[in-house]
Amino acid sequence: EAQVTQNPRYLITVTGKKLTVTCSQNMNHEYMSWYRQDPGLGLRQIYYSMNVEVTDKGDVPEGYKVSRKEKRNFPLILESPSPNQTSLYFCASSLGAGGHNEQFFGPGTRLTVL
């Protein structure tokens, strides 16, 4: 089954404790991205990756890191989480950038930073 998986689905942590949210897709997609969803703001892109070892900032990259060492995985790293990073996070993948490519979303990760 074609899918995007994220782990963990729920996470409560404390300020400053490094964490990683994993994202994996099984569709051999080149394009992957991370979004955060906040009330009244919709989804905003954090980082995206055009292919292995190619990543770039989205609209709200501050406080986040990503890596793309393998095509299927695109982890989101919070080196020193803060309460303003409490949010619902979505990973997505598609064959390429551009709206003509169907975008597949993961189930979401709800992060709370105390």
Next chain:
Amino acid sequence: AQKVTQAQTEISVVEKEDVTLDCVYETRDTTYYLFWYKQPPSGELVFLIRRNSFDEQNEISGRYSWNFQKSTSSFNFTITASQVVDSAVYFCALSGEDNYGQNFVFGPGTRLSVLP
């Protein structure tokens, strides 16, 4: 820059009423794509529709219909005879055809509550 506006933050209707969710977009691209997603209380994003900028035909799928008007840069979504299961947050999104860089721009969402 691309932008999507959903002016209705929250809408409440009684079951069986028709409801229209508004979406207005801004883009300089001549080729672009518009989307609607549904986010039920469980939190996942459910794809509803994608239209490209060259196809202005309205579309109907069961109780759902979409009205795309380039002249007013709008892509409105109507639910006919609403049901309680339609209660969700609905997002309108816009994407260009650019094969480099950022992908989707989402609107802020409209929370629809359908009351029994």
